[in-house]
């Protein structure tokens with residue numbers, strides 16, 4: 001059954017939009033306490049897979065276990081797949097934090113308000129206690145001084161770090177990132193990647209969809225290469241990026257020379 | 269114009285303001301309910317709300333007022349004309365405000381709600397803490413617009429016997445044979461009231477600007 005070391009276990013996952021199947025029979029174990037980077041060409045299904053893990057999309061078939069607990073659908077002994085109750089979905093999902101490409105901060109709340117919202121509204125903490133915790137998370141991403149600013153008053157990199165603090169405030173076991181730096185100016189990606197690097201070093205379980213090949217190669221403990229809705233390759237950066245390389249991966253890397261892929265491709 | 273007549277005009281302007289403001293307030297409350305019904309997944313809520321909106325937007329306010337004024341006694345309710353006027357204005361503005369609000373709600377980016385899902389906010393908590401505050405902010409300019417429209421449209425309620433600003437000007441114009449003077453004063457008073465409303469709206473928008481959608 002589930003390996004005790006896997007934080008996320010995906011079995012036979014298929015996802016269709018209407019008639020078009022975009023994820024085909026994905027089997028994947030995500031290791032606990034490590035950073036897994038999901039890479040692949042545009043349209044290969046990276047976001048869809050991540051969103052299925054977060055249960056923001058419902059998979060058409062298959063199951064997902066988060067720390068051994070089913071999220072969304074459960075397989076019964078007779079093989080029937082049933083939806084788990086809403087309260088259970090909420091409980092299992094509370095162990096997962098998600099960081100979006102578009103930050104998705106709530107514009108009418110300050111940075112601190114964004115971070116403390118769920119602590120107060122969902123977890124029922126007092127405002128004082130929530131703010132103490134919220135400030136600690138903002139400190140962690142280097143934004144203590146911006147606590148009272150609204151999202152519209154923050155740079156993209158700062159907004160994304162607030163979004164990370166918001167996810168961290170609930171003390172999730174797993175953090176999911178969908179292209180966290182893709183809508184940032186190049187000079188701002190570094191500050192966000194550094195925060196993520198620190199989290200990885202602290203032992204956070206992270207699944208990162210990214211086009212930052214340099215980041216994936218250096219921070220990713222494992223690299224999963226998706227192609228046309230299938231897991232084509234799954235291994236350590238050393239295994240995947242060293243020659244002889246899968247031709248599809250080489251082809252993919254050649255389109256990302258500016259994102260740190262050049263160093264992987266240069267002849268040894 | 270004697271001070272006494274001017275005082276009459278001011279009082280009438282007060283009636284116009286009170287009835288308009290009350291209608292806008294009541295209309296906002298009804299509008300929120302109608303909007304919620306229109307956005308509901310349940311067809312038996314969506315349908316009547318849609319009908320409500322098309323009726324009150326599609327029939328002239330003057331006809332609505334006359335209908336209500338004559339309908340209420342027909343079903344055995346005798347109400348003062350002020351109440352009939354309030355009902356008419358409130359229902360009419362409710363239909364427009366429901367549509368404005370619906371625009372606000374549907375403009376809340378999907379991702380903001382996914383973020384709320386991920387931190388465990390229930391649908392009701394999301395409505396209260398995320399969707400409604402953002403939608404209301406987006407609706408402020410339209411609300412100010414609607415307030416000004418209703419203040420002007422309130423001149424129609426004289427048909428059900430409410431003596432508001434326009435009717436008072438008419439009466440005084442007739443009895444003093446000075447139409448130009450009284451209509452000019454009435455126009456000036458409407459302008460002043462609406463200028464205040466617009467100024468209040470700008471203040472509100474400025475106060476909310478820091479929290480705008482990025």
Ligand SMILES: Nc1ncnc2c1ncn2[C@@H]1O[C@H](COP(=O)(O)OP(=O)(O)OP(=O)(O)O)[C@@H](O)[C@H]1O
Nearest residue numbers: 017018022040041042043044045046047048049179
């Ligand atoms: N809501 C949707 N409805 C229909 N098709 C969709 C929807 N979302 C995604 N798809 C399709 O599913 C496939 C995978 O999309 P997905 O967004 O997961 O790709 P991706 O790997 O994240 O790409 P990118 O690198 O461009 O973000 C694409 O072919 C896309 O067109």
Ligand SMILES: [Mg+2]
Nearest residue numbers: 046047048179
């Ligand atoms: Mg994507």
